[in-house]
Amino acid sequence: MQFRLPRGTQDILPEDQPYWRHVTSTAQEIARRFGYNRIDTPVFEQAGLFERGVGEGTDIVEKETYTFPDRSKEMMTLRAEGTAPVCRAYLEHGMSSMPQPVRMHYFCPIFRYERPQAGRFRQHNQFGVEAIGDGDPSVDAEIIDLGWRFTEALGLKGLTLVINSIGDPECRPKYLETLKAAYKPHLEKVCPDCRMRFERNPLRMLDCKRTDFACQEYIAAAPQMADHLCDACAEHFAKLQSYLTVLDIPFQVSPRLVRGLDYYTRTVFEIQPPEEGAQSTVLGGGRYDGLIEQLGGRPTPGVGFGSGLERLVLNMKRQDAAIADNSDGAVDAVVVSLGDAAAPIAVKLASQLRRDGLRTVLAQPGRSLRGQMRHATALQARFTLVLGDTEVEAGTAQLKDMSTGDQREVPLSEVAGAITKA
Secondary structure (H helix, E strand, C coil): CCCCCCCCCCCCCHHHHHHHHHHHHHHHHHHHHHCCEECCCCCEEEHHHHHHHCCCCCHHHHHHCCEEECCCCCEEEECCCCHHHHHHHHHHCCHHHCCCCEEEEEEEEEECCCCCECCECCEEEEEEEEEECCCCHHHHHHHHHHHHHHHHHCCCCCCEEEEEECCCCCCHHHHHHHHHHHHHHHHHHCCHHHHHHHHHCHHHHHHCCCCCCCHHHHHHHCCCHHHHCCHHHHHHHHHHHHHHHHCCCCCEECCCCCCCCCCCEEEEEEEECCCCCCCCCCEEEEECCCHHHHCCCCCCCEEEEEEEHHHHHHHHHHCCCCCCCCCCCCCCEEEEECCCCHHHHHHHHHHHHHHCCCCEEECCCCCCHHHHHHHHHHCCCCEEEEECHHHHHHCEEEEEECCCCCEEEEEHHHHHHHHHHC
């Protein structure tokens, strides 16, 4: 039996690691500049965390979670999104006593049983940030600024920031009544999912991506939330737009943007690359002022975003974005030995060079000189160090520059310095 990669997953091969290191190191640096400390949460949580936080009527909970009973028969779910676990940690560890908002960032795998397609996987990796404990629109602007500077620092071009306000518990119920009234005469023409959303989560009808039914037609004709915002939500959204203008971040207001999670209130936003399509978004998030309360805490505002690393790397490759020169391919030195006496000296020398900070590979003792040199060439080694009987007796090594072919004898104690200075 030949085992294969599970559908909807991917191997991140050595040649792709420079992209991943570049994305994660850039994310960490931007988070540091904004004062967002790192948090890590478990890869699985109690299933109820996502049911209460994300929403039982969402596609994520109903169709996409990996949920299972553990040996004590308690239902567990592999992390389906990043925000609810961070909010659980905020509550469990009493972070409300810290200076607010509490600013956190994280890297984590996300698991959803989705239909695999370009940029969407059943396991993907996410960079996320959360600011919990302050409801001012300046914090929304800060989160968006962080996300914009992050994608900008990656070298991505042609990005579009799309924002919207979806109201709050004060004004959204009246809007949902208006939305349902507009849809009700046409329910037989929309997809089965939208017919279910009509009863359980009508706002999600605006997020439908189906084109084989009339959903897009009725989304385009639907009443807009902006016309139904209460004074507080309208003021919040207006201030956010003024802050983004001050920050010189271009944006578009999209009345159809709702995002796919139940916990969002007021601000929602996405950063989209030039490529169109449902899976093009490289970063998205919003405000979730009711989530902490839904999880058993006191009313506590929060705002954040998530960004899929796979999708970022895909767009960087499409745009041929430059990355830091941190290739895994370059080996500093390959140590070559000839004869039984040289083998233990070669083992020791290779170990010492690694302790000195040089990336060193030991060629297999006992192979021919030609075979060991071919191995060094295949590894793109900068230098080779050849040890034979003469070198063992003299306490030296033959140092060869693989790019020029120049070769000289160097005392073993000076090898590391000679390579470092080259």
